[in-house]
Amino acid sequence: MSEEEQPTKIMFVMRKPPHGSIYAYEGLEVILISAAYEQDVSVMFMGDGVLALKKGQDTTELGIKGFAKTYGVLEGYDIEKIYVDKLSLEERGLTEDDLVIDVEVLEPAKINEMMNEQHVLMPF
Amino acid sequence: MNYTILIQEGPYNHTASDSAYNFIQAALEKGHEIRGIFFYNDGVLNSTKLMDPPQDDRHIQKRWTELGEKGIDIVICIAAAKRRGIAEENLAPGMRISGLGQLIEMGITSDRMVTFGS
Numbered sequence: 001m002s003e004e005e006q007p008t009k010i011m012f013v014m015r016k017p018p019h020g021s022i023y024a025y026e027g028l029e030v031i032l033i034s035a036a037y038e039q040d041v042s043v044m045f046m047g048d049g050v051l052a053l054k055k056g057q058d059t060t061e062l063g064i065k066g067f068a069k070t071y072g073v074l075e076g077y078d079i080e081k082i083y084v085d086k087l088s089l090e091e092r093g094l095t096e097d098d099l100v101i102d103v104e105v106l107e108p109a110k111i112n113e114m115m116n117e118q119h120v121l122m123p124f
Numbered sequence: 125m126n127y128t129i130l131i132q133e134g135p136y137n138h139t140a141s142d143s144a145y146n147f148i149q150a151a152l153e154k155g156h157e158i159r160g161i162f163f164y165n166d167g168v169l170n171s172t173k174l175m176d177p178p179q180d181d182r183h184i185q186k187r188w189t190e191l192g193e194k195g196i197d198i199v200i201c202i203a204a205a206k207r208r209g210i211a212e213e214n215l216a217p218g219m220r221i222s223g224l225g226q227l228i229e230m231g232i233t234s235d236r237m238v239t240f241g242s
Contacts, residue, residue: 120231
């Protein structure tokens, strides 16, 4: 395979909480579209971004359509590299069991290493 | 080098549009290429031709139009635009409305993607 045919490494970095602004939701829309391009896509949740994956979200009183369930379709789109920053989870009193999908929890040093390998880092 | 620029914030309210513009000017002066500029989130509001700032201020939409008319591909995300009332009727010259796939394609086909957001 020539260099040009290698899939491009694209990492979406989800930093914003799910409610209060539209970044997490519109970011998710980009992730879903990216699946159609058959590249090497990964998603990194860090900072308040990890809250988007928290189980039991109820947006009824906010009057905003919730989208936590949509993360569940990522696997069906062949987006399986879903990572969460260990420190961000711990700081918010969360564990993997509190999240709506299976993720790989990573140490900050590993995240740093993976980010350095990406061709495109897209922050939301 | 060949750059894609992603802009996620609206004009005036946030400095992202100004920073992106300054970055692009500097890159062009140094002989780099701009593969494309993609407006997403509130960034799509940069594209309204109804923008009419006070005369002693910079006109952010006209800056983008000038770059578009120089041949830089400027794309406004259709999904984000529909939410925010941007359509062909009020789209400024020198840019086009298209899908998010354009952003992914720009990312794949450029050397660097630089994001201006909050």
